Amino acid sequence: MTQRPYIVGNWKMHGTRAMLAEARAIDRAAQRHMRVEVAIAPPFTLIHPIHREAELIAVGAQNCHEADGGAHTGEISAGMLADAGAKFVILGHSERRQGQKESNALVRAKADAAIEAGLRVIMCCGEDEATRDAGGAVDFVKKQLTASLPKSVEDLEDTAERLTVAYEPIWAIGTGKTASLADIAEMHAAIRALLVELYGEEKGSDIRILYGGSVKPENARDILGTAEVGGALVGGASLTADSFMGIALAAGETVDS
Numbered sequence: 001m002t003q004r005p006y007i008v009g010n011w012k013m014h015g016t017r018a019m020l021a022e023a024r025a026i027d028r029a030a031q032r033h034m035r036v037e038v039a040i041a042p043p044f045t046l047i048h049p050i051h052r053e054a055e056l057i058a059v060g061a062q063n064c065h066e067a068d069g070g071a072h073t074g075e076i077s078a079g080m081l082a083d084a085g086a087k088f089v090i091l092g093h094s095e096r097r098q099g100q101k102e103s104n105a106l107v108r109a110k111a112d113a114a115i116e117a118g119l120r121v122i123m124c125c126g127e128d129e130a131t132r133d134a135g136g137a138v139d140f141v142k143k144q145l146t147a148s149l150p151k152s153v154e155d156l157e158d159t160a161e162r163l164t165v166a167y168e169p170i171w172a173i174g175t176g177k178t179a180s181l182a183d184i185a186e187m188h189a190a191i192r193a194l195l196v197e198l199y200g201e202e203k204g205s206d207i208r209i210l211y212g213g214s215v216k217p218e219n220a221r222d223i224l225g226t227a228e229v230g231g232a233l234v235g236g237a238s239l240t241a242d243s244f245m246g247i248a249l250a251a252g253e254t255v256d257s
């Protein structure tokens with residue numbers, strides 16, 4: 001792995017200003033884990049407050065609109081997120097693909113808008129349980145990613161800095177179930193091959209591929225030690241500094257000293 005492991009917390013629709021204390025604790029603890037890149041994606045309302053206070057961790061968003069601005073009541077643009085201090089945005093999360101009916105084409109348009117606005121993109125992908133049981137997981141994820149990844153990163157010099165992929169089997173999110181290490185290794189190898197095909201050997205080899213789905217301090221070391229796993233996207237276990245930094249600690253242990 002040429003880049004530092006990347007541990008990203010997805011707070012989903014959790015957190016009011018009372019959670020700022022937790023963000024501060026995560027930021028302080030991150031100073032003890034400099035071999036790991038730590039970031040959190042809180043709800044929109046906490047992006048600016050966390051950005052103002054954080055010394056080390058990056059703050060990001062969980063969604064953006066595909067347009068720069070205009071008559072889109074209730075929406076927020078990538079440029080507005082950047083203005084509030086966001087450095088990245090999570091896109092294509094299965095909760096949005098399912099709950100908000102986001103198509104691959106829409107996810108790609110959002111990702112292109114985010115790249116254009118200077119944000120880094122974490123592009124989520126993952127199969128449901130029926131697809132996994134039918135043996136179609138790898139094909140499904142390859143097709144989903146091919147249709148969702150932003151076009152605009154192809155011309156950038158720093159593609160691997162600007163783009164991260166997160167493999168999150170839907171059936172593992174928030175369920176306490178995790179994919180087997182063999183299945184994670186197989187999927188991450190397939191995603192790596194796709195990234196090399198799409199972006200060339202140099203850029204495609206450096207893009208980090210995170211695993212997400214019930215990652216906890218207790219299982220993080222094994223998952224993060226699996227080939228081609230460049231970090232974790234963490235939901236529930238990112239809501240307290242103790243459990244989230246337990247995962248960062250495990251990530252640090254996977255880095256050769």
Ligand code: PEP
Nearest residue numbers: 173174212213214235236
């Ligand atoms: C997620 O929502 O991206 C996620 C991985 O959630 P959890 O860690 O709670 O499974």
